[in-house]
Amino acid sequence: MSRLPALNIIGAGHLGRTLACLWHRRGIFAIGGICNRSVESSEDARAFIGAGTAVAGLNAMPPADLWLIAVPDDQIATTAKQLAPHLPADRQTLVFHCSGALPAGALTACTPAVLASAHPVHSFADPERSLTELAGATVALEGEASGVTHLESAFRALDCHCIVLSPEQKLLYHTGSVMACNYLTVLLDLSLQTLAAAGIDGDTAQKMLAPIVLQTASNNFTLGPERALTGPLVRGDIETVSRQLKALENLARREPESTTLAETYRTLGNAALPLAKRAGLSDTARRQMAALFSAHLNDTAP
Numbered sequence: 634m635s636r637l638p639a640l641n642i643i644g645a646g647h648l649g650r651t652l653a654c655l656w657h658r659r660g661i662f663a664i665g666g667i668c669n670r671s672v673e674s675s676e677d678a679r680a681f682i683g684a685g686t687a688v689a690g691l692n693a694m695p696p697a698d699l700w701l702i703a704v705p706d707d708q709i710a711t712t713a714k715q716l717a718p719h720l721p722a723d724r725q726t727l728v729f730h731c732s733g734a735l736p737a738g739a740l741t742a743c744t745p746a747v748l749a750s751a752h753p754v755h756s757f758a759d760p761e762r763s764l765t766e767l768a769g770a771t772v773a774l775e776g777e778a779s780g781v782t783h784l785e786s787a788f789r790a791l792d793c794h795c796i797v798l799s800p801e802q803k804l805l806y807h808t809g810s811v812m813a814c815n816y817l818t819v820l821l822d823l824s825l826q827t828l829a830a831a832g833i834d835g836d837t838a839q840k841m842l843a844p845i846v847l848q849t850a851s852n853n854f855t856l857g858p859e860r861a862l863t864g865p866l867v868r869g870d871i872e873t874v875s876r877q878l879k880a881l882e883n884l885a886r887r888e889p890e891s892t893t894l895a896e897t898y899r900t901l902g903n904a905a906l907p908l909a910k911r912a913g914l915s916d917t918a919r920r921q922m923a924a925l926f927s928a929h930l931n932d933t934a935p
């Protein structure tokens with residue numbers, strides 16, 4: 634029987650430990666060395682993964698066929714430089730990272746190893762949940778062809794879909810996912826702040842928002858954004874939109890730290906206008922809304 638390819642991990646945090654655990658359980662890779670900043674953290678990751686050896690530093694890492702560098706993005710290039718002297722000077726080793734924003738070129742220090750990147754469009758906020766929820770996620774692959782092919786079969790084995798991107802596509806591709814995923818979280822936080830200002834407690838607000846937010850997300854993917862957009866803006870209820878904006882501006886005057894709420898309402902209101910037009914908003918209503926959103930906070934009376 635041929636041996637499993639060995640995978641070393643530098644940075645077994647949220648993402649690193651989840652992928653290592655899944656690849657170990659599916660029998661795709663033999664987990665080798667696990668190196669975090671502290672040995673305690675490496676031990677913790679080893680316990681989660683259920684395989685591998687926690688090591689104190691790169692010097693103690695065993696040889697491997699693949700190296701995953703899953704440290705924070707800003708440290709990937711530096712870590713690649715530190716790893717380079719420990720690699721054989723041939724094309725048998727694959728080094729990859731999982732950043733969405735950086736190309737495989739961030740690993741250039743590790744050449745002549747084969748370099749690639751693989752970004753799962755998934756939030757690893759809770760690694761235990763990700764073990765069951767990663768399946769079905771898309772993984773964006775980029776880098777040298779042989780590395781991309783190898784990683785494609787490794788992620789397919791985890792029931793992920795793979796797409797291949799060029800280095801030039803990566804940054805805007807990742808920005809697009811940040812807008813949908815991370816900024817949705819920010820938007821929900823702003824919504825909770827607005828509800829708190831209305832005197833609605835956090836638990837009630839969460840309970841109230843969960844079904845409608847999930848329904849809206851689902852509507853977007855089943856009906857499309859034009860049909861999913863409901864509410865006063867797309868109905869052309871200018872009075873309602875104007876009164877809501879004024880309420881947020883009055884709030885900002887009373888509590889300057891909540892100025893972001895009014896600013897975001899304006900910015901997203903403006904951004905919604907082309908979509909609302911496609912959804913049927915009249916040109917007259919659109920112009921009135923645009924004038925409302927472009928007025929500066931200080932231009933409007935309390």
Ligand SMILES: NC(=O)c1ccc[n+]([C@@H]2O[C@H](COP(=O)([O-])OP(=O)(O)OC[C@H]3O[C@@H](n4cnc5c(N)ncnc54)[C@H](OP(=O)(O)O)[C@@H]3O)[C@@H](O)[C@H]2O)c1
Nearest residue numbers: 644645646647648669670671674703704706731732756757
């Ligand atoms: N989290 C996500 O949802 C997600 C999704 C897609 C892609 N990614 C990508 O995955 C990568 C890792 O993100 P993450 O969220 O898993 O990060 P994370 O949870 O913060 O984990 C980072 C790990 O790197 C270790 N580390 C940091 N500096 C190190 C160094 N110099 N040497 C060795 N280990 C070091 C940390 O060790 P200690 O534990 O000792 O501090 C930690 O275990 C990033 O490139 C990110 O863009 C993440």
